[in-house]
Amino acid sequence: MTGQTTAPPPAPAEATPSEEEPTGRLARLARLQALQIIIVLAVIVIAFAVIKPGSFLTVFNIRGIVQDTSILAVLGVGMTLVIVTGGIDLSVGSVLVFSAVVADKAMAAMGGQGWGAALVGALVAVACGLGWGLVNGILIARAKVPPLIVTLGTLGMALGLAEVITGGVDLRDVPTVMVNTVGFGNIVWQIPTLAVIAAVIIAIGIVLLHRTRFGLHTYALGSNPEAGRRSGLNVPRHLVMVYALSGLLAGFAGWLNLAFFQSTTIGGQSTTNLSVIAGTVIGGTSLFGGYGSILGTTIGLFIPSTLQNGFVIIGIQPFWQQVVVGAVLIAAVYVDQQRRAAALRGGGKPRMSGLLNRMTSMSQATPARE
Amino acid sequence: MDGPLLQLRGIGKNFGPVQALSGIDLDIPAGQVTALVGDNGAGKSTLIKTISGIWEPSHGEIIWQGQRAHFKTPRDATDAGIATVYQDLALCDNLDIVQNMLLGHEVRHGLLLDEVTMETTAKQTLSDLRVTTVRNIRQTVGSLSGGQRQAVAVAKAVMLDAKLVIMDEPTAALGVSQTALVLDLIGRLARRGIGVMLISHNLVDVFQVADRLAVLYLGGLVSTGPVSEYDTASAVDLMTTGASRRTGQADNGARIPDSGREG
Numbered sequence: 001m002t003g004q005t006t007a008p009p010p011a012p013a014e015a016t017p018s019e020e021e022p023t024g025r026l027a028r029l030a031r032l033q034a035l036q037i038i039i040v041l042a043v044i045v046i047a048f049a050v051i052k053p054g055s056f057l058t059v060f061n062i063r064g065i066v067q068d069t070s071i072l073a074v075l076g077v078g079m080t081l082v083i084v085t086g087g088i089d090l091s092v093g094s095v096l097v098f099s100a101v102v103a104d105k106a107m108a109a110m111g112g113q114g115w116g117a118a119l120v121g122a123l124v125a126v127a128c129g130l131g132w133g134l135v136n137g138i139l140i141a142r143a144k145v146p147p148l149i150v151t152l153g154t155l156g157m158a159l160g161l162a163e164v165i166t167g168g169v170d171l172r173d174v175p176t177v178m179v180n181t182v183g184f185g186n187i188v189w190q191i192p193t194l195a196v197i198a199a200v201i202i203a204i205g206i207v208l209l210h211r212t213r214f215g216l217h218t219y220a221l222g223s224n225p226e227a228g229r230r231s232g233l234n235v236p237r238h239l240v241m242v243y244a245l246s247g248l249l250a251g252f253a254g255w256l257n258l259a260f261f262q263s264t265t266i267g268g269q270s271t272t273n274l275s276v277i278a279g280t281v282i283g284g285t286s287l288f289g290g291y292g293s294i295l296g297t298t299i300g301l302f303i304p305s306t307l308q309n310g311f312v313i314i315g316i317q318p319f320w321q322q323v324v325v326g327a328v329l330i331a332a333v334y335v336d337q338q339r340r341a342a343a344l345r346g347g348g349k350p351r352m353s354g355l356l357n358r359m360t361s362m363s364q365a366t367p368a369r370e
Numbered sequence: 371m372d373g374p375l376l377q378l379r380g381i382g383k384n385f386g387p388v389q390a391l392s393g394i395d396l397d398i399p400a401g402q403v404t405a406l407v408g409d410n411g412a413g414k415s416t417l418i419k420t421i422s423g424i425w426e427p428s429h430g431e432i433i434w435q436g437q438r439a440h441f442k443t444p445r446d447a448t449d450a451g452i453a454t455v456y457q458d459l460a461l462c463d464n465l466d467i468v469q470n471m472l473l474g475h476e477v478r479h480g481l482l483l484d485e486v487t488m489e490t491t492a493k494q495t496l497s498d499l500r501v502t503t504v505r506n507i508r509q510t511v512g513s514l515s516g517g518q519r520q521a522v523a524v525a526k527a528v529m530l531d532a533k534l535v536i537m538d539e540p541t542a543a544l545g546v547s548q549t550a551l552v553l554d555l556i557g558r559l560a561r562r563g564i565g566v567m568l569i570s571h572n573l574v575d576v577f578q579v580a581d582r583l584a585v586l587y588l589g590g591l592v593s594t595g596p597v598s599e600y601d602t603a604s605a606v607d608l609m610t611t612g613a614s615r616r617t618g619q620a621d622n623g624a625r626i627p628d629s630g631r632e633g
Contacts, residue, residue, distance in 0.1 A: 213476045213483060220462045220473055227460035231474030232445055290464040 037283050037299045040328075044303065048310035056313050059190050068305045069298075070198035071260065074253045075276045076283075076297040077205035078246030083280055084209070084222045085242055086289025087147035091136060092250040093272030094158035099128035099254030100264045101162040101171060108173035118178040122255045129251015130244055132158055137243030141236035147243075155273065162266055170263045183259035194256060201249070205294045218242060222289030275304060278325060282332045303328060373436055375400040375534055375565040376421070376452075382429035383416055390416040391589045394430065398534065403556055403566040405576040405597070408586030409609050414569050417586065418536050421567075422454040423447035435533070453527030454536040457543075459519055463512030467504060468492040470511050471526045495529040496521075499558060503551065517548030521555055534565040541575050553579045573602050587612035 048056045055061065075092045082089045103125035110117045132154055139150040174183075185193045209215035217238050220228045228235050257265060283300025285292025308321040374397035381394040391413045398404050408414050420427045423441030432439050434450055441447040447454070461470050468485075471492045477484040492507055501521045504514070511522060520540050527535050537556065541549040556579050559566050570576050576583065577597060584594040585608040592612045593600075600608075607614035 207482070211482045213478060216465070216469055216473070216476065216483065219464055220469075223462040223464040224460060226458075227462050227470075227473065230444065230456075230460045232448070233474055290462070 037296055037303075041299055041302055041306065044306055044310065048306070048314065051314050056310060061309065061313070063190050063192060065302070065305050065309050066195045067192045067260070068309070069301050070192070070194045071253050071256050072272070072276055072279060072301045072305070073198045073298050074201050074249050074256065075272070076279055076301050077201055077294055078249040079276045079280045080205070080283075080285050080292050080294045080297045081209065081218055081242050082147075082246050083277070083285045083287060084218050084289060084292045085239060086222045087140065087239070087243070088151060088277065088287075089136065089243065089246045090148070090151040090273045090277075091132060091154040091158060092246065092253075092276060093269035094155045094162070095129050095132040095247055095250040096254040096257055096272065097264060097266050097269050098132065098158040098162040099125040099251035100258045101165050101266070102128045103255055104171040104173050104258060104264055105165065107175060108171070113176040115175075115177055117175045118182075121175075121178070121258070122252070125251045125255035125258075126248055127251065129254065130248040132250070133244035133247015134240065136247060137240035140243060141239035159266075159269075162264070166264065166266065168266065170266055172263050174258050174262045178259045179262050182256065183262065194260060197256065201252075202294060202298055209294055214238075214241070219290060222291075276301070278329045279304065281336075282328055284332075284336075286336050287333065288336075374398055375435060377433040378421075378430065379433065380430035381417070381420060381427045381432070383413075383420055383425070384428045389589060391420070391427075392429075394591050396584055396591055396594060398565050398567055399582070400533065400565045401560055401563045402581040403560045403568055403579055404582045404584060405568045405570060405580035406584050406586065407570065407573070407576060407605065407609055411588075412586040412609070413589040414586055415538070416589075418454060418538060418567070418569060421447070422452055422536060448530065448532075451531060451533035452536065453530060453532035453534070455520070455523045455527055455538065455540065457539045459523040461511045461519060461523060464510060466510050467496075467507040467514075467522055470522055471495065471529055473526075475530065491529065492525070495525050498562075499525055499528065499555060501525060501555070515548060516544045517551040520544070520548075520552050524552075524555055524559070528559065528564065532564065534567065535559055536567040536569070538569045539571065540568070541570065541572060549575065573605055576605075577602065585609055 075096070079089055079092065103121040106124040107117045107121040110120055136147075136150055136154055139145050140147050182193050182197070187193045187196045209218065217228065217233055220231075220233065221235060221238060225235050228238075261268075279301030280292070280297045281287060281300070282303055283293070283296030283298070285297060304321060304325045307324055308318055311318045311321055376398040378394050378396040378398075381391060381396075382389065383391040394417060406414050406417065419425055421432065421441075423444045423446050426440065426442060432441070434452070439450060441450070441452075444454070462473065465473070468489050472488045477487045477491065479487075489507065496504065496507065499521070501518075504518055504521070511519060514522065524535065524537070524540075540552050540556070544552060553575055556566055556568060560581070568576070568580060577600075580597045582595065583597045583600050583605065585592050585605065587609065590612075593608050593614075604614040
């Protein structure tokens with residue numbers, strides 16, 4: 001392997017760019033993890049379908065599951081980016097509520113039930129979310145306060161301010177056009193508009209994370225910020241941008257939430273952050289940073305909502321959903337840690353790459369590290 | 371090549387009352403490997419950090435390609451063409467070789483990364499350096515051996531048009547075959563006209579690859595000259611006591627007249 005360095009033909013033996021997608025291994029790794037989680041989801045779906053074929057596998061029911069997951073999936077895009085940097089954002093649920101409250105106030109002030117008010121509401125919600133995201137990012141990246149503490153703080157602040165503004169009573173000034181199209185409408189047939197909006201955001205997120213410089217830097221910082229710094233990246237600025245994006249998406253999710261529930265749901269978002277984090281981690285994003293995919297997160301988020309829905313249908317108390325999701329979450333982190341430990345021990349490839357190699361039949365021989 | 375690539379004139383560095391370096395005069399020529407050796411605490415790391423812009427010298431001046439230079443940040447030094455490969459390499463294990471090499475210098479096609487050009491650039495640099503042991507440049511760096519990681523870090527430095535590559539203990543963590551790989555790479559850098567500054571504890575490696583030797587002792591430069599003027603024993607004497615009876619003189623030992631290594 002080593003030493004025959006005098007041989008003039010310089011081409012690295014099999015380093016041909018024959019792979020169809022040059023992002024290569026990273027993308028494949030993400031895809032593999034997404035694949036595993038798809039299998040878990042498929043098992044759950046098949047189980048419910050076998051037990052109650054008549055009521056679970058109906059268009060109406062599937063549509064309900066998709067709709068329930070859409071808002072969480074929008075939050076999941078931002079959360080995945082944050083967790084890939086090695087951070088966490090606990091504030092998403094509160095930022096969602098705060099943005100919904102301010103957007104509701106703005107729409108009420110404008111009056112009317114048309115698109116004008118709805119669009120203003122969307123802009124206001126996005127701006128509020130962006131504001132909170134910037135607060136998070138600046139405190140984390142510039143003031144160097146740990147993300148857990150900063151976002152725990154803004155979790156309380158955003159929710160508290162939302163309650164101050166409303167006196168603790170939910171607002172319901174949502175233009176009807178927004179409810180009827182975004183909230184409950186279908187774009188075609190039985191495909192909810194809400195889900196299509198979420199899908200567009202997910203698609204943009206996937207391109208951003210896997211195909212752009214921004215995404216590459218996000219992965220780099222999650223693995224080794226010092227390497228980023230020495231390569232000339234502006235590490236603090238990048239972190240601010242990542243948290244700002246997470247906040248922005250939480251603000252937009254607040255607007256979607258208004259459309260769906262026709263209410264600011266002040267009391268109803270206390271565990272939203274945990275649901276999103278659980279979905280993200282179940283979907284293969286490592287809490288230690290550096291690894292993760294938005295597709296995985298999206299599928300990971302379907303597991304809790306499918307379980308919830310299925311338990312109701314087969315007549316098990318839906319509270320069991322929380323028990324099962326908790327167990328799945330712990331199992332997912334356990335598996336992640338085992339992979340890391342194996343990578344450190346063997347000095348070989350991180351994560352599932354042994355299996356990965358067999359599946360992709362590349363890099364047949366990689367010498368063990370000395 | 372007219373004049374040395376890098377000239378240090380009277381470089382000194384104080385940390386409060388502690389004088390870590392004093393009166394360092396050293397020339398680093400292009401196309402040669404200059405080994406900087408010394409015992410622990412002799413000031414090797416301080417000296418390379420001063421050159422690579424981590425901190426500015428307290429005294430003296432750095433003359434880079436004939437002009438006085440002030441490197442206030444590592445970026446200044448990198449932009450000028452001085453690349454430092456630290457012992458910890460600072461690579462991202464989760465990224466592949468191409469992504470690591472082009473991190474911070476990505477090629478874009480519109481908003482998206484131009485993966486094909488990036489891959490071609492990385493592959494070209496690796497093949498210029500004859501790094502042939504890497505089978506797939508889309509492997510994650512975490513899956514590489516120590517020597518391969520070192521090669522990637524060096525290739526990254528060279529790709530940015532470095533004229534001087536400073537390597538801090540590049541073979542410290544490596545086994546025999548991996549060390550051979552890295553030493554070979556160092557030699558090839560020099561043959562390409564790049565100046566190499568090699569910091570090493572390992573005199574075997576130093577004598578194998580270096581053209582010139584510079585010995586630090588307690589923050590001062592006690593001896594410098596072509597490597598042919600030294601042997602292991604005299605180098606060890608200089609490193610541990612600051613003088614060597616075996617070479618007869620401690621300063622600027624241009625002593626052996628028939629030295630063929632001057633260049």
